[in-house]
Amino acid sequence: MELSPTAKVVLGMIALGERTGYDIKRVVERSTAFFWGASFGQIYPELARLEGAGLISGSSRGPRGRKEYEITAAGRRALRTWLASPEPQAFAFRSEGLLKAFFGDLAPIEDRLANARRLVEWNEHVLALFREIEAEGSTAEALTYGVEFIKWNLDWWRRHERRLKARARTRPRPETRVRHRR
Amino acid sequence: MELSPTAKVVLGMIALGERTGYDIKRVVERSTAFFWGASFGQIYPELARLEGAGLISGSSRGPRGRKEYEITAAGRRALRTWLASPEPQAFAFRSEGLLKAFFGDLAPIEDRLANARRLVEWNEHVLALFREIEAEGSTAEALTYGVEFIKWNLDWWRRHERRLKARARTRPRPETRVRHRR
DNA sequence: GAAGGCATGTAAATCGTTACATGATTTA
């Protein structure tokens, strides 16, 4: 019973006691979203699939048409199997800011500095959001990971900004035209 | 002229002097892959699109059927526009290991420890790969980012492993059964 | 002349976001 990426969060959240798609979305947004997101467009079809596969069971509709589910014994088994699985654990990292920095020599220094500045600000906002979630009492290790990562990332971009400024002072207007290889 | 995600690397690599899809793939694998990948299935159609849009121009076929491109003036403009763009810079982070750690209480401690161990080993391998690329003489800042990130990540997972071991000593067999909320 | 690396390309399948449509219930 191979779980799809979205099934992993959805089934896990149901196992933790969440009952509806809407609940799952709300909790995901405040917990796993940073490293494992899920949109409504994925959650609702996934709940239907999981029910069809017998991993969760949906009781009748509650108030406001809420469709409440709970995990089944088979669902619990599938979840444990995944949690114990030795298969390589998916990892993906994508950063447009880094890509721009990589092609840095193709752009004037002012543009590079502006980008670095924006990255620093974005990291500050995310850190503030994480602090807020922390303040609500969450002690999840995953949150600690998020906070530590953002602190490190913020620091890297600040140092990057400083390096660019130093370079701007030495060579105020670097060449932006790339020479062709012959 | 909105550039697709793949167009950003492809056009950038052509601007840096790479000539064919095959070359781009090889260079990407040793430079941006960690934060911005591209597969053949994306690169070749993207080259065709970029040529159709006039951002690159393909000369005739070289040896072994090589199809060589170079950037046009319009392509250079499009690239600079993107590099200077203030739009939010895409960022994505996905870690199945963290998701498993988040649902940790649903699994026996041995499974959690095994996962942490695997993560530590994976990070050690990636770090070794980065060191190898560094040894080849690359000084790209993006590589420094990769090395520093992996060092930090490796350290986090080692600390996580230690925390799990400490917990295993105190409570050798924690409950794995989740209580339902009523 | 066989093997292996160079090189381009397509097709299928999956994954994920976004926008939209719809309606119930609570609150100002």
Next chain:
DNA sequence: TAAATCATGTAACGATTTACATGCCTTC
């Protein structure tokens, strides 16, 4: 009673991976 929030769902599009098909060129 209007607005906000709760709640489910679908459709369209775009991004991405993987597997496959094909042929050239060099080296052993």
